[in-house]
Amino acid sequence: MQPHSRRTLLALGLLTALTACTADPRGTRPAGPAPTRDPDAPARLRAVADTDLLLGAYDNLLTVPGAQTALLQPLRDDTAQHRAALAQGLPTASPSPTGTPVRSLPTLPELALMERRTAESRLNGLDEVSPSLARLLAAVSASNALHAAALGDPTPVRTPDGRTEATPAARTSAVPALQTALGAEHAAVYGYGVVGAHLPDDPQRADARTTHAAHLAQRDAWQRLLTSSTAAPTPAAGGYQLPFPVASPADAAKLAVHLETRLTTAYADLVTALPAPYRPSAATALREAALRARHWGAPATPFPGLPG
Incomplete structure (x- = not known):
């Protein structure tokens, strides 16, 4: 520190x-209501x-x-x-x-x-x-x-160790928020299939494949948490509506920015919605989405995932 x-x-x-x-000068009793801390x-x-x-x-x-x-x-x-x-x-x-x-x-x-x-x-x-x-x-x-x-430091940021174990009640209360996170990752997995299909076979497509794999891994992580909470993970939909037509590499990069920016918002909300033991996982997912959004060309913001 x-x-x-x-x-x-x-x-x-x-x-x-x-x-x-606020204390009585004689040290015997408070002079008034104790201040709210x-x-x-x-x-x-x-x-x-x-x-x-x-x-x-x-x-x-x-x-x-x-x-x-x-x-x-x-x-x-x-x-x-x-x-x-x-x-x-x-x-x-x-x-x-x-x-x-x-x-x-x-x-x-x-x-x-x-x-x-x-x-x-x-x-x-x-x-x-x-x-x-x-x-x-x-x-x-x-x-x-x-x-x-x-500033040129590519070293991954470490997530703090020593997370407290979630109680059964906390795991149960986390289910709705975890299902929302899982749904966002299902959509991202689908979206990156579209992104990769419209990029040339060069480093950009390799980046799309790497990112697609990262979203598959995050999807699986949320599924495991839901299963450990005795909840059935919501399956992916058969298809997802794209926010705009994708017909070129520029459109594909724009879609990648859209997907990652949408995920930063979802994960910022997830930090608030999840019980305390799960917050570091949601914060890590927020950070990774923000870094990927920057990689695909998203404009800088001082508060990724927060409105305004």
């Missing part, structure tokens, strides 16, 4: 001060601290003569949006978008490594926060992974 920034520590101090103000506040503060370090690294690199501003500035802008979203609801001492200066000037590979490790850290404790914050952290983690890839 990255160390807290000075600003974040000030925010923690403010929280303590606000709590102390946001259970997500510690996780938000940690996420803001990590984001401050990234902002500081971007700010340092952008001051170097000849910096790759066209590459770095959009990623820095995304990171500032991450911070604003993560700081919502925190004390007023914390929402400034200014980053924490780093001790040395990072290189682009070091910045890419910071982004990848931050993508991983976002998912630690994902089963301990509210569904809405889990969804936001999953989307921001996916964006960090996209940044790492844009």
Whole structure:
């Protein structure tokens, strides 16, 4: 875990001060109703601290003569949006978008490594926060992974270990959301059959075959989870309506973008809908869909899968 920034520590101090103000000065009883504590506040503060370090690294690199501003500035802008979203609801001492200066000037590979490790850290404790914050952290983690890839780091992001075991009741309540995820993967498997059929026999078609295999594997994973929950997986439909006619390689790439973008939305919603033990699986699926969407030419977004 990255160390807290000075600003974040000030925010923690403010929280303590606000709590102390409500106590009776004689220390015998509270002067009034105890303040409502946001259970997500510690996780938000940690996420803001990590984001401050990234902002500081971007700010340092952008001051170097000849910096790759066209590459770095959009990623820095995304990171500032991450911070604003993560700081919502925190004390007023914390929402400034200014980053924490780093001790040395990072290189682009070091910045890419910071982004990848931050993508991983976002998912630690994902089963301990509210569904809405889990969804936001999953989307921001996916964006960090996209940044790492844009900066030249192709290393896969690791999913946290040590997932808590789902209770029988949690497995039962997960069934509707898992069936929705399975249906989305059935449609993606069908869609990539169309994509591959309209690409020339070159690296693009090989990419389509690889992606088709990835969706088959994800489909099978959801089927196994449903079976372990004593639910019968919903079978694929005989066919699926395409969102537009596909008659050329350009149409095929556009369809691939559509499929993956649709999946990012489905998986962001799944993070919210699934019981806590299953959230890392949904967040991982969201990230992989976002990376594939980028590969096929989807425009960049700071919050993959989230509206607006």
